[in-house]
Amino acid sequence: MTLTTDHTRAVADGAHTHGAVKPQGSRAERRTSFSLEDIPIPNGREEEWRFSPADRLQPLFQADLGTSGVTVEVSAAPEVVVETVARDDARLGTAGKPGDRTAVTAWNAFEQATIVTIPKEAVASEVTSVRLTGVSKDATAAHVLVRAERHSEAVVVLDHDGSGTLAETVEIVVEDGAHLTVVSVQDWAAGAVHASSHRARLGRDAKLKHVVVTFGGDVVRVTPDTEFTATGGEVEMVGLYFADTDQHQEHRLFVDHAVPDCKSRVTYKGALQGSGAHTVWVGDVLIRAAAENTDTYELNRNLVLSDGARADSVPNLEIETGEIAGAGHASATGRFDDEQLFYLQARGIPEIEARRLVVRGFFAELIHEIGVPEVEERLLASIEAELEKSMSVITGAPTA
Template sequence: MSSTTTPLPGSTAHTDGGWGDASAPVVPVQTRSDRPWSFEPTDFGVPTGREVNWKHTPLDRIAPLFEDAAGGGIRYELGAAQAHLVSGSDVRGEHFKPEDLPSAIAYKHAGDALHVQLKAEEELVEPLRIDLVGTGDRATAHLVIEAKNHSRGTIVLYHSGSAQYAQNVEILVRDGADLTVVSVQRWDDDAVHAAAHQARVDRDAKLTHVVVSFGGGVVRVNPSVELSGAGSEGRLYGLSFSDSGQHLESQVYLHHKGPHTVGDVLYKGALQGESARSVWIGDVLIGPDATGTDSYEANRNLVLTDGARADSIPNLEIETGDIQGAGHASATGRFDDEQLFYLQARGIAEDEARRLVVLGFLSEIVQRIGIPDLESELVEAIERELAEGAEA
């Protein structure tokens, strides 16, 4: 899984691996596309925090997910999704490859995958919502969401309760399909959740993937989307609100593999309270065959109080010169004093002005979800977070 190198005389250990360290002669992964994978947990070893994909994660808090053991501490409430379950399917692992220890453990111990399928040409009138309710115990799972040729629909994964949960979500969007997957994390404060979402989008297909994280102690949802088919599109959106003691993280990877693909990545987060933390790492790879690509990624964070911290790291790798356009951006800041002044000058109290600014900032993502009931719920949740912050 890893390369070795002979340390140079007088060199010191590299922060991303073991360059120059004779006790750990590991060359760090230099690009996201070179990240190793394996279905065997022992190939990864327990993270030390020096690995590039773990250096921003609180390992002491997420350590329960490094235990190589099964768990069933999740109750599934399927509702209308029950009619879309497929049994005896062999598509698990068609695209998914574990890239870290919790993902490999989940793959090993999950058993048969929960497989939700939209049939060819099927068009859902209402979203399918799957409630995943933690019962307070350890849990591992592998879910497959498959949209067959020219199907169209939305599937919501709604997480609540408490659990120590290692989760894999494998998403297959076949030719001409249009799929939206929304993953909502509204866990209790003590929950620990590490999820790897890996998707492949085929010819002329579209995937909209949304991550919404409000609850949980440590929540790490990492989406990886491969635009493999010509003319495929991937739109990756994220929304988070981190309170004191919360760590909310997403490492996003968008791989333009086929020609004439379109990618749009936008994650927004707000943070309030001492030790509130968010981490966003965005990697975009435009491969050598991805001619005519149009891609853009951005992350915006609004820090509401002292003591909160947002880490934002965008990366862009281009392997062809024949593209429509590509770019990335990142910004983290406090309130815009001019906006506050504008509102206060029109008779709006400071607390109300701050509320309006935050709602305006986050609503851009909320409105892209396209599910009115869920959008209303999230606006109410944002209002509640702000009210609790004002009382603290």
């Protein structure tokens, strides 16, 4: 069984949406605010929470988050400046406002932020790594700002490991002409609950490659928002996720084309295995009336490897001008089915290797797009580890 939508050349027909429930109005009308009062605790029926396990996220909805549950370690390229600053630093809060409850609780509770700055015209000679490690179950807020000053170039990798309960803000500022790659890897141990608001703001001719990789943790919900502020901006958003039994992995993207001549590409792919594995992908793209000559395409694919897993996929494209270069989206959820397995096994290939072949094939092109060899190698290793688990799902044996 495969569910597919493919609108490679969507037209300017206003709201263009697929999904069981029609979203409430335009994405442009969604409330954003720095104030807790403006974005109350959700009941779970709101559009942006309707797929989420609100009960498991409760601790992160509260206003009184602590700051001690995660440690932050940075290993920076020599060209890059790393600071730990107080919350009143003027550079914080410049990449858009919080758009949902966990984003607003994260904003109001953090005490210190980590700022990674790539100075103007600097080209980082190596990857800068920011590691957030969960050390206790206490609900915690954290804030990271990555600033690529004009005409700088760098790759910054955020790693999340250990186990924690974290509401996080990742601000990404890409100034004029800068080329920045930000990779966020969620590879938490069991028990982790993580909500992360990524807010990116791009200047003139700025390029951002934004990569999200989610493997571990009980509940992981990442909401990357991207806003273009001047012409010539380009964003490539790539995501890869692999959900196991009872894991909830949610990725909600919003690309705001507010100005002309910008380009966005979104490609997210996920695999699911085991009962109760649930993934959600929502891709909102808004092309405002002023954003002429916009070029956008988003794609989500899911591969369901076993029974009892559920993938929700909702692309939304709102187009307020007819003067665009291109706009489209595609979504498909397919199963690794008995026929595929039979075909490969009938060629002498044992079951575990057949699954490996199919899953590797599914992710191959995407991994290649990341363009950071260290990250690519780690991803391949993580996928192999997930596949080891998948054999235990098939055979019912416990995981090692």
